[in-house]
Amino acid sequence: MKLLEERIRKNGKIFDGGVLKVDSFLNHQIDIKLYQEIGKEFFRLYGGENVTKILTIEASGIGIACVTAEFFEVPVIFAKKSKTKNIAGDVYTSKVESFTHGKVYDIIVSKDFLNAGDRVLIIDDFLANGSALKGLIKLVEDAGATVVGAGICVEKAFQPGGDLIRDMGVRVESLARVKSMSMEGGVEFC
Amino acid sequence: MKLLEERIRKNGKIFDGGVLKVDSFLNHQIDIKLYQEIGKEFFRLYGGENVTKILTIEASGIGIACVTAEFFEVPVIFAKKSKTKNIAGDVYTSKVESFTHGKVYDIIVSKDFLNAGDRVLIIDDFLANGSALKGLIKLVEDAGATVVGAGICVEKAFQPGGDLIRDMGVRVESLARVKSMSMEGGVEFC
Numbered sequence A, B: 001m002k003l004l005e006e007r008i009r010k011n012g013k014i015f016d017g018g019v020l021k022v023d024s025f026l027n028h029q030i031d032i033k034l035y036q037e038i039g040k041e042f043f044r045l046y047g048g049e050n051v052t053k054i055l056t057i058e059a060s061g062i063g064i065a066c067v068t069a070e071f072f073e074v075p076v077i078f079a080k081k082s083k084t085k086n087i088a089g090d091v092y093t094s095k096v097e098s099f100t101h102g103k104v105y106d107i108i109v110s111k112d113f114l115n116a117g118d119r120v121l122i123i124d125d126f127l128a129n130g131s132a133l134k135g136l137i138k139l140v141e142d143a144g145a146t147v148v149g150a151g152i153c154v155e156k157a158f159q160p161g162g163d164l165i166r167d168m169g170v171r172v173e174s175l176a177r178v179k180s181m182s183m184e185g186g187v188e189f190c
Helices: A002-011 A032-046 A061-072 A131-142 A161-167 B002-011 B032-046 B061-072 B131-142 B161-167
Strands: A013-015 A019-021 A053-057 A076-081 A091-098 A103-110 A119-127 A146-156 A172-182 A186-189 B013-015 B019-021 B053-057 B076-081 B091-098 B103-110 B119-127 B146-156 B172-182 B186-189
Touching (some): A002 A146, A002 A172, A053 A131, A061 B061, A091 A131, A103 A131, A119 A131, A131 A146, A131 A161, A146 A161, B002 B146, B032 B061, B053 B131, B061 B119
Parallel strands (some): A053 A119
Antiparallel strands (some): A013 A019, A091 A103, B013 B019, B172 B186
8 A cells, every 4th residue: 555655664663673653653653544545445355355343452553443343343352461360250361472562462342232243344453473363363363253354554475474374274464564664765665 | 323333233233341442443453434434524523623643553543534634635644662772863752651552652754844834633443541642642742733633433431541642731522432341231322
């Protein structure tokens, strides 16, 4: 998606250690018109797939998922990062490793909201190591529902997540695929 | 807002200790058409106020803020719950007490995204003790910006937050104000 690539080139900030900050328009401050174009593009890609639910993970996936859901006219569910060992009610759960924060946490979704008949589109802002996406796929599979695919804003294609998930047979559509980046040379897309 | 009150009556769940769960339509699974009606109502209330930014707090405020921002055509900023002591870059920060989780945490917003000229509408799903809203107001004031008001989906009017914030001179518009609730009698609105 040219619009997103151009925006990353213009306003993205690169830091040491492979960190790409897009927080002026994507995941701290949000350009709502850009979100609308992103949602429209996900609908172009997955609109024919009879999606019944959109699944994302807190926090920065929620806004993108909601604006995307307006095109699909289906509910959004966001997986919560669990703070407590004792979770009220029945939930699907899986483990996600955060490389940024250096720890493993549980994510949960209430069993009330994912059903065997559901066709689920997973939405997230970033795909790097694929741990969050793998965790979300497991939640859908545990519910006996179908993963239609994943819609990702920014994929770091030089990290293993995208290949890993595609090798599982899951369709992954990333609107901007970063091939390489450096503080000197900027961002190069696939 | 009749639509939200009716939905709370129909699908809200009351638990011991003043807990009202609305997670089947508002803050775990999301009814996107309800969000659109909520956004439209906030625009009816604050559309004449020359709002330049919408501010919310992760996680469950983000979706409501984004759909609302589509009506206002302004950026959203979401305050982050800080996990680290050392925050990269310059941020505004304030403390929020979570009564649910029984702890105090810092919330932060990058100084890049709140400016003295901004007229800020604060959006959140719940108002009870008012700690989160007070923290968000402080962020805006620290930036020298103007708080236009707060748009709240569900206010627990039997808790002190709403009065506390209104007594500060801040306009608070709550779409559903719960006067009382009990497992036997259900929810009563103001």
